Amino acid sequence: MSRRDIVVVGAGIIGVACALQLARQGRQVVVIDSQAPGMGASYGNAGHLATEQVFPIADYSILKRLPAMLMDPMGPLRLDWRYLPRALPWFTRLLLNLRAAPYQRTVAGLRALNEQSLGAWQRLLASLDRPQLMRQNGSLLVFERAESRADIQGLQHRMQQQNVPVEYWSAEAIRAAAPQLSERLQGGLFFPATGHFVDPFHVVGELVCAAEAAGVQFLRRRVVSGQVDAEGVCLFTEHAPLLARQVLIACGAHSAALTATLTGKAIPLDTERGYHLMLPHEHQRLPFAVTSLERKFIMTPMTGGLRLAGTVEFAGLGRPANMQRAWQLQRLSHGLFREELDARDATPWMGFRPSLPDSLPIIDRVADDKVLLAFGHQHLGLTQAAITAEMVAGLAADGPMPAGLPALAPYRLERF
Structure with a gap:
């Protein structure tokens, strides 16, 4: 059996972007996934290029919210009580990572990736001759209650301390930029160095086409297990085994088991189930993505309509989706516009965000350089995919990492 050069496990936005970059540096690449490319979390994400999100995914207030998380099935942050025993160790580690030193490491690590994310996407889309797929026209966080003004001002100050470009917008400025929004909005924060994709799934498709043109082979198979051998890695699928000199694990929320098998390292990877309503x-309501501070969801204009997305549900990979959470997003939109949204023919969706308790991804090269890792990007997989792909291409090459890329230290596997 011939040994492939490098096999990428995972055909989401990160796996496909990595495969393309690897092929462009002369590698023979195979991508393997049980689904068609982009049909996991990459299909239904919010489309927001969230470079402003440099803080961890939760804070200590999660302790006060725990009863509501367990009792309210429609709340913005939901923990299925049946999943509680499995989730508690992960939540404990999350809280420990909110102490001063690890918190600062998380912020620095997120900043390092996010500050280079838009530039990496610009380079990648330009190489495809598809710059129009990304709209770099900012995003807006709005608030409705007067008592929320202090929270907004505090967030603005914290972001300015982290050199995140941010502007305070008055209610008048919001109405001038997005006149269909409600007059009840008090103000908000505008983030000029952000943007959105007009069709995230189409972006994956364009990357796949470019990858196939560069010689990448895509296989629909499920990886059952694997082992590291003297010459590389053997992946066992429900069909024939695959031999490779190197393997990249980039299968999002499904990455933990294969990583443990190939490295002997147990990864505290959990999944945040996210929902959207399309x-x-x-088509003409918003010029850019708008997030509600109090209602905790985002609305992104796309070629296929307006996508309402958000909410976090901890219930694992096995339980069926609760699509009432997707329809709840339409109810959350009531009152945010001068005229209510048209929900005719709306379609709900649920996907799995892969999250680690320190809010940072794993990007690394282990097992004598035979195993590469790129997963755990939580809410920022779309945002960080292109810069992650540049880093993985550097990891896969012989020699030191290319200059100018983020340092690897915050994202190493050995931190767990």
Whole structure:
């Protein structure tokens, strides 16, 4: 059996972007996934290039919110009580990572990736001759209650301390930029160095086409297990085994088991189940992505309509989706516009965000350089995919990492 050069496990936005970069540096690449490319979390993400999100995914207030998380099935942060025993160790580690030193490491690590994310996407889309797929026209966080003003001002100050470009917008400025939004909005924060994709799934498709043109082979198979051998890695699938000199694990929320098998390292990877509701008849409501501070969801204009996305549910990989959470997003939109949104023919969706308790991804090269890792990007997989792909291409090459890329230390596997 011939040994492949490098096999990428995972055909989401990160796996496909990595495969393309690897092929462009002369590697013979195979991508393997049980689903068609982009049909996991990459299909239904919010489309927001969230470079402003440099803080961990939760804070200590999660302790006060725990009863509501368990009792309210429609709350913005939901923990299925049946999943509680499995989730508690992960939540404990999350809280420990909110102490001063690890918190600062998380912020620094997120900043290092996010500050280079838009530039990496610009380079990648330009290489595809598809720059129009990304709209770099900012995003807006709005608030409705007067008592929320102090929270907004505090967030603005914290972001300025981290050199995140941010502007305070008055209610008048919001109405001038997005006149269909409600007059009840008090103000908000505008983030000029952000943007959104007009169709995230189409972006994956363009990357796949470019990868195939560069010689990448895509296989629909499920990886059952694997082992490291003297010459590389053997991946066992439900069909024939695959031999490779190197393997990249980039299968998002499904990465923990294979990583443990190939490295002997147990990874505290959990999944945040995220929902969206796509409104196909809404095309002119917003010029850019808008998030509600109090309602905790985001609305992104796309070619296919307006996507309402958000909410976090901890219930693991096995339980069926609760699509009422997706429809709840439409109810959350009530009152945010001068006229209510048109929800005719709306379609709900649920996907798995891969999250680690320190809010940072794993990007690394282990097992004598035979195993590469790129997963755990939580809410920022779309944002960080292109810069992650540049880093993985550097890791896969012989020699030191290319200059100018983020340092690897915050993202190493050995931190767990």
